[in-house]
Amino acid sequence: MNGIDWQKEDLNYIWHPCSQMKDYIDLPPIIIERGEGINLYDIEGKCYKDVVSSWWCNLLGHCNPKISARLKKQADTLEHVIFANFSHKGIIELCMRLSKVMPHGLKKFNFSDNGSSSVEMAMKMSFQYFQQTGQTQKTRFMALSDAYHGETIAALSAGDCDLYTKIYKPILMDIIRIKAPDCYRCPYNKTRDNCDCECFSDCIKQFEKYGNVTAGFLIEPLLQGSAGMKIYPPLYLKKLRQICDKYNVHIIADEIATGFYRTGKFFAFDHAKTSPDIMCISKGLTGGYMPMAAVVTNDKIYDAFFDEYKTKKAFMHSHTYAGNPLGASCALAVLDILDEGKIQKHLEAVTPYFNALIKEKFLNLKNTGEVRSIGLINAIEIVLDKNKKQSFDPSLRLGYQIYKKALKKGVLLRPLGDVIYFNPPLIIEKKDMDFVVKTAYDCTIETLKENGF
């Protein structure tokens, strides 16, 4: 199709996700033609360094030759098959291999095609478990303030970011909200590396009140991504495990964003050396190639659904693309690459460099409130007043201004409010780190100056 104005036609037809479409008048959609490593190239040949891994899903670089090869082969063999009563070798091998790296006890896999669906599925699974094990009073769910678990109704209910949830409140579920750890603005004046999770006291209070009627506690382990890459210590998860055991509440770990070495270990939960009862995985699972998610649980939960058909205990939940062979082939290629061990070695070599580089560049800036990191994920929260930890007026949209400037310079950042962050594909090299950090820094300085700060 020659002679087409792609940007114009995009806007004629497409309603983009998570966007005020009026913003596109100023900043039309960038039409990407190809990707390679951390680079995305538009139709004019301009390169963008994708340091947000295209919504945190691209794990091992765009058009990774090994993943692409396995996907191409799979496309010529079997593209899809109904997953009720039918199966295929790829998905079986995937579960056999994943079960070896899952936190202890998690070995039954139930597939869907996106993170939000897997959260819905996990909630239904937890609820139904208690309904058919004689604990019918357990109908509620708990989740942290500032949480993000996706956009479908139950997942959105579990979330607590006003930007996504506020208007829908009248149609959302009533979730028991636990005050999340806030290590930057710690009300106990402690630091992340030196505390006893005093903030867990709110959790204890809510369990005393609602523990007996609660089925599951949804949590983004260690990293509240959409809240602004807020990081809290593993001790919180250990305490959560103890209290959930006491009150017989399932921990539903949402590792959609944190799985697959994003936090430096295979799963964020591994830092706490304990296991959830149910875990949701997606994004990095297929290296960001194909939409696939899984809810992974233990035998105890699985067994509560296993009975004669007439007992109606089956989990009657399905998605058309559950267990899709193309997704499975990509996920297997991801495991092949991770099994080689080179990625882990690379991470050991470059992570301290990246974290130190960002700290060195940003910590001296008068408006840097906090620089926080976990694995390769690094976030810089810029604030109006460093001493008071006072945020900028959100209507200034400083993060968005930084985003637009960085795009011009060829870096795809996507600040969350005034939190500038990096969550790049794990294969990022030092020279790209130098470039993207310098660009982010320059754009931040320019933006602050232009706004009179």
Ligand SMILES: Cc1ncc(COP(=O)(O)O)c(C=O)c1O
């Ligand atoms: C922690 C977390 N949970 C759930 C989701 C929703 O996943 P999806 O966008 O695939 O529905 C996301 C997406 O960013 C996420 O970060």
